[in-house]
Amino acid sequence: MQGEVNTESVIQVQKEKQKPFWKRVDHRVMVFLSLVVGILIWALLSTIPSVNAILTNPVTIAKTFVTELSNQNLVTDIVASIYRVLGGFFLGLLVAIPFAFLMGWYDIFRSLFEPWIQFFRTIPPIALIPLVIVALGVGESAKIAVIFVATFLVMVVSIYQGVRNVDPTLIKAARVLGATDKDIFLEVVVPASFPYILVGVRLGLASAWTTLVAAELTGASKGLGNMIMEAGLYFRMDLVILGIILIGLIGFVMDKGVLWLEKKLAGWQEVSK
Amino acid sequence: MMTTGKSDTKIKVNGLSKVFQGRNGDVIALNNVDLEIKQNEFVCIVGPSGCGKSTLLNIIAGLEKKTSGSVLADDKEIEGPGEGRGVVFQQYALFPWKTVLKNVEFGLKLKGVDAVTRRKHAMEYLELVGLKEFAHSYPKELSGGMKQRVAIARAFAAEPEVLLMDEPFGALDAQTRAQLQEELLNIWDNKKKTCFFITHDVEEAVLLGQRVVIMSARPGRIKEVIDVDISYPRTQETKLDPRFVEIKNEIWSKVYQEYLAVKK
Ligand SMILES: Nc1ncnc2c1ncn2[C@@H]1O[C@H](COP(=O)(O)OP(=O)(O)OP(=O)(O)O)[C@@H](O)[C@H]1O
Numbered sequence: 007m008q009g010e011v012n013t014e015s016v017i018q019v020q021k022e023k024q025k026p027f028w029k030r031v032d033h034r035v036m037v038f039l040s041l042v043v044g045i046l047i048w049a050l051l052s053t054i055p056s057v058n059a060i061l062t063n064p065v066t067i068a069k070t071f072v073t074e075l076s077n078q079n080l081v082t083d084i085v086a087s088i089y090r091v092l093g094g095f096f097l098g099l100l101v102a103i104p105f106a107f108l109m110g111w112y113d114i115f116r117s118l119f120e121p122w123i124q125f126f127r128t129i130p131p132i133a134l135i136p137l138v139i140v141a142l143g144v145g146e147s148a149k150i151a152v153i154f155v156a157t158f159l160v161m162v163v164s165i166y167q168g169v170r171n172v173d174p175t176l177i178k179a180a181r182v183l184g185a186t187d188k189d190i191f192l193e194v195v196v197p198a199s200f201p202y203i204l205v206g207v208r209l210g211l212a213s214a215w216t217t218l219v220a221a222e223l224t225g226a227s228k229g230l231g232n233m234i235m236e237a238g239l240y241f242r243m244d245l246v247i248l249g250i251i252l253i254g255l256i257g258f259v260m261d262k263g264v265l266w267l268e269k270k271l272a273g274w275q276e277v278s279k
Numbered sequence: 280m281m282t283t284g285k286s287d288t289k290i291k292v293n294g295l296s297k298v299f300q301g302r303n304g305d306v307i308a309l310n311n312v313d314l315e316i317k318q319n320e321f322v323c324i325v326g327p328s329g330c331g332k333s334t335l336l337n338i339i340a341g342l343e344k345k346t347s348g349s350v351l352a353d354d355k356e357i358e359g360p361g362e363g364r365g366v367v368f369q370q371y372a373l374f375p376w377k378t379v380l381k382n383v384e385f386g387l388k389l390k391g392v393d394a395v396t397r398r399k400h401a402m403e404y405l406e407l408v409g410l411k412e413f414a415h416s417y418p419k420e421l422s423g424g425m426k427q428r429v430a431i432a433r434a435f436a437a438e439p440e441v442l443l444m445d446e447p448f449g450a451l452d453a454q455t456r457a458q459l460q461e462e463l464l465n466i467w468d469n470k471k472k473t474c475f476f477i478t479h480d481v482e483e484a485v486l487l488g489q490r491v492v493i494m495s496a497r498p499g500r501i502k503e504v505i506d507v508d509i510s511y512p513r514t515q516e517t518k519l520d521p522r523f524v525e526i527k528n529e530i531w532s533k534v535y536q537e538y539l540a541v542k543k
């Protein structure tokens with residue numbers, strides 16, 4: 007055993023030496039480099055006057071970011087957007103989980119709900135906005151309602167798939183150990199579908215975020231989407247770009263957060279493929 | 280209830296038939312099967328693929344419904360899966376989200392055994408299969424042979440009186456298989472269980488079983504039951520015993536006839 011480990015590490019070292027230098031560089035260094043180069047290109051491009059009218063240079067954006075932060079408007083917008091996303095998302099999750107489990111567990115529920123879910127799933131949630139505005143006005147509840155519908159549909163399908171995919175031999179294995187229906191649900195079906203719930207959460211959050219911006223663009227008193235739209239009207243391109251970058255960043259952080267959660271909570275999964 | 284003749288019989292299968300309704304018509308998986316397994320007996324079953332071995336095991340386990348006949352465990356009709364009968368599946372069927380220890384504990388947890396006791400108990404069985412150091416690993420971190428050992432420990436830890444095993448060593452390499460065969464015989468000897476063991480491997484059947492049941496090809500029925508009159512403890516060396524070779528060849532030729540019948 008000892009010998010094996012040693013030769014292995016020797017082989018590793020040899021490989022390390024043979025690799026060309028760009029393969030030896032740490033992944034994170036490469037990411038950093040890529041960002042720096044990207045921003046440099048952006049800065050260079052923005053020196054061209056005709057481009058600069060639309061694509062403001064990074065330094066101006068950074069300055070705008072600081073001034074907007076200090077006058078509180080930006081913070082209000084970000085908070086408003088995140089509040090709507092999380093509100094709609096958690097409502098969606100709260101309803102999607104029991105729905106998906108009922109559909110996966112009882113055939114009657116599947117027959118009753120599946121056609122509706124499949125149908126509504128094909129409609130982009132943004133198409134519902136005019137309807138929702140008429141029904142609920144342009145306030146918070148309208149935005150949350152649209153996000154709720156969008157996230158619910160995405161998540162219910164994904165979680166339902168998880169419940170259906172539970173390995174039947176695992177259910178048998180639990181049965182012969184004396185599990186009741188309740189045990190099987192709590193000890194087998196729920197944990198087995200957990201990775202699918204996380205996939206649903208990830209898809210749901212992404213869909214919530216894109217739907218939100220669309221909903222805010224159509225009219226709102228605050229929020230990042232609204233900020234971009236208003237800035238566009240006043241031709242404040244620096245604000246528009248700042249808004250776009252912030253939307254991307256927040257979406258990215260949320261996605262990474264769920265991925266991190268998945269690693270923490272579903273690390274038991276066999277890595278296939 | 281106390282009649283001596285009856286209490287010796289653990290599982291009694293009488294005129295059992297099973298018909299599967301398939302899309303291409305009905306499949307008779309079992310046709311009038313009779314079988315008796317005594318308390319603490321080790322019975323192996325061999326037969327060509329598709330002859331109904333798993334079906335028989337699943338019905339005894341209570342996982343599958345019979346079409347007609349009777350299947351008794353301790354003189355009571357089997358209605359569903361029960362605590363008294365544990366199963367080891369070919370595909371391990373470990374819960375991937377539970378650690379090795381939690382997997383082994385699971386049967387006891389379902390029975391409501393308190394955490395401290397069941398942990399002690401599970402560790403004992405993990406030690407028996409030589410996986411004590413892996414108690415806190417997840418199944419994905421184990422090799423196939425180790426997973427199968429956990430599955431065996433899990434089935435034994437629930438302390439069933441009867442163990443039903445469906446080709447548990449089918450997917451393992453020869454060495455691991457030989458090792459697990461001896462481990463299984465040891466546990467069986469220590470804990471005195473009734474074992475019903477399906478295998479494709481005639482040699483394995485003769486090495487493990489006190490009796491070997493040969494099933495015939497479709498429609499599945501029992502062709503013959505052969506006594507293996509070789510004393511325990513049996514080890515890999517037992518395979519060299521002339522009597523062992525003799526019984527093995529006898530069974531093998533009978534299974535081969537069935538195999539030819541299937542081909543026709
Ligand atoms: N759920 C099912 N539906 C329909 N037919 C089935 C079903 N399960 C088994 N059968 C049929 O019953 C017969 C016996 O199957 P069984 O799985 O018991 O065979 P086996 O002896 O265990 O075979 P193997 O050695 O290949 O595992 C086969 O012909 C099979 O096609």
Ligand SMILES: [Mg+2]
Pocket residue numbers: 332333334445
């Ligand atoms: Mg089988």
